[in-house]
Amino acid sequence: xxxxxxxxxxxxxxxxxxxxxxxxxxxxxxxxxxxxxxxxxxxxxxxxxxxxxxxxxxxxxxxxxxxxxxxxxxxxxxxxxxxxxxxxxxxxxxxxxxxxxxxxxxxxxxxxxxxxxxxxxxxxxxxxxxxxxxxxxxxxxxxxxxxxxxxxxxxxxxxxxxxxxxxxxxxxxxxxxxxxxxxxxxxxxxxxxxxxxxxxxxxxxxxxxxxxxxxxxxxxxxxxxxxxxxxxxxxxxxxxxxxxxxxxxxxxxxxxxxxxxxxxxxxxxxxxxxxxxxxxxxxxxxxxxxxxxxxxxxxxxxxxxxxxxxxxxxxxxxxxx
Numbered sequence: 488x489x490x491x492x493x494x495x496x497x498x499x500x501x502x503x504x505x506x507x508x509x510x511x512x513x514x515x516x517x518x519x520x521x522x523x524x525x526x527x528x529x530x531x532x533x534x535x536x537x538x539x540x541x542x543x544x545x546x547x548x549x550x551x552x553x554x555x556x557x558x559x560x561x562x563x564x565x566x567x568x569x570x571x572x573x574x575x576x577x578x579x580x581x582x583x584x585x586x587x588x589x590x591x592x593x594x595x596x597x598x599x600x601x602x603x604x605x606x607x608x609x610x611x612x613x614x615x616x617x618x619x620x621x622x623x624x625x626x627x628x629x630x631x632x633x634x635x636x637x638x639x640x641x642x643x644x645x646x647x648x649x650x651x652x653x654x655x656x657x658x659x660x661x662x663x664x665x666x667x668x669x670x671x672x673x674x675x676x677x678x679x680x681x682x683x684x685x686x687x688x689x690x691x692x693x694x695x696x697x698x699x700x701x702x703x704x705x706x707x708x709x710x711x712x713x714x715x716x717x718x719x720x721x722x723x724x725x726x727x728x729x730x731x732x733x734x735x736x737x738x739x740x741x742x743x744x745x746x747x748x749x750x751x752x753x754x755x756x757x758x759x760x761x762x763x764x765x766x767x768x769x770x771x772x773x774x775x776x777x778x779x780x781x782x783x784x785x786x787x788x789x790x791x792x793x794x795x796x797x798x799x800x801x802x803x804x805x806x807x808x
Contacts, residue, residue, distance in 0.1 A: 488548050488601065490522040491573075492541040494534065494561055496553030497527050499578045508593040509552045512575045515597035528557060531779075535564030542570045548798070550600070552593075554578015559627055559777040562795060566610065566626050571796040573600040580778060582629045585705025586717070587799050588806070603798035609720045610794045611700060613776050615786035627700075627776035628717070628795075631788050633763050634675070634695035634727070635735065637773030639666045640780040672730040673769045675784055679724060679758040688762075691754075695727035695735060698761060698788050704742075711742045712755065718804060720792050724761065726754045760789040 493516075495509045509525060516523050524541070528534045538549045538561050549565060551558045552575040565572055575596045576584035590596050611627045632640075643662055677696060678688040699712035699722060715723035727735055729752025738753055765772055765784035772784045 488516075488519075488521055488571075490546050491516060491524070491548040491550055492538070492546045493523060493525045493550040493552050493575070494528050494537060494557070495525065495575075495577070496557040499553035499557055505577060508577055509575065512550070512552065512593040512597035515594050516601070519601055521601075528553070528560065531556075531560045534560035535562075537561075538564030538570075539568070542568055546570060548573050548600075550575055550597075552577055555580060555582050555629060555777040556779045558583055559625070559779055562610065562626050562628060565796075566791065566794050569796060571605050571798050573603070573798040575600075580704075580706060582701060582704050582777070586629070586701040586703045587797075587803055589800070599800060600798050602801070604801055605796050606717075606799045606803070607793050608717050608795055608797050609700075609790050609792045611698060611722065611776070612789050612791050613774065613781055613786060615774050615782045615784065617782040623782045625776060625781055626791065626794070628797075629699075629701045629777050630704075631698045631774060631776040632696070633774045633784065633786065634693070634772055635666060635670045635672065636695060636697065637775045637780065637783075638670055639663055640775040640778065641773045642666060644780050667732055667736060670732070671770070672732060673766055673772055674730065675766050675772050676764045677726065678762045678764075679756065680760040681756075681758055691726055691728060693726045693728055694730045695725075696761070696763065697725040698722040698758075699725065707743050708739070709742055709745055711739070714755075714757075717797070717799075719757075721757045721759045721790055722761070722788070724756050724758050726756065728752045728754060760787065762787050 513523050548571045550573045551561045574584050574589050575593050613625050615623050617623045672694040674692050674694050677691045677693050699715040712723035712725050763784050763786045774781050774786050
């Protein structure tokens, strides 16, 4: 690590002391002799370009200073590049940082990046329709969710930014409970192509789907898809074939408690690609990735192998096995 860009999202998390946190991380890097530049993120469609411009200017590492949405935006410019992605977790949920066990303190997170190893990982890719019908193409690192999960983020996006910042995680859980109680659990069709590379698709009907790449979601959610890992070249897929909202709630509670997952109507499998088709009637079915609403079905979700260099703690690989 010789020259880095710290891209910080001024709207991430509760925003209290945000810039000071970034400066603390920058000071650690400067003391280590690293040439550093700090810049605020622009719009979500421009952030990838900011990362690519920094790489062209000689940066070998791009720091994401924000939450999972900031990581998502920056990653769009790093796919296929040799430059590494490092994390300073300043967001609300910080799912990827939790999975990697990166400290929440910005100075310690910066030191962890200096001590880290570069790991080439696969990522997910979503192709779907935006809310206005335009094509969407986005990479993601942690999880994509279709159905109730996507509708939750559609509803959260309707809230004012001030409301989200004031409540933080509380806003997510309160809204999640409201959505769980009222969402009609619309069913859609799903085709899976297995991790063994077989060409034959397996078809299902589901009310909710999670395509997961991380083991530990952190906070209270913990492990929602046993066996999921950034070290794998596939997704762990949770298929909610039942329309029972109580089964959905029980599954999530079991994840919080670290209990077993065997439940009627909820299946766990592996896949390298998925296709989700919209229902022929009823309200749209929404899809989100890494906490950001992407659009509606139909959608294709696929693994992109060997796509991104990620800085991870030395013991990450051993902990994931």
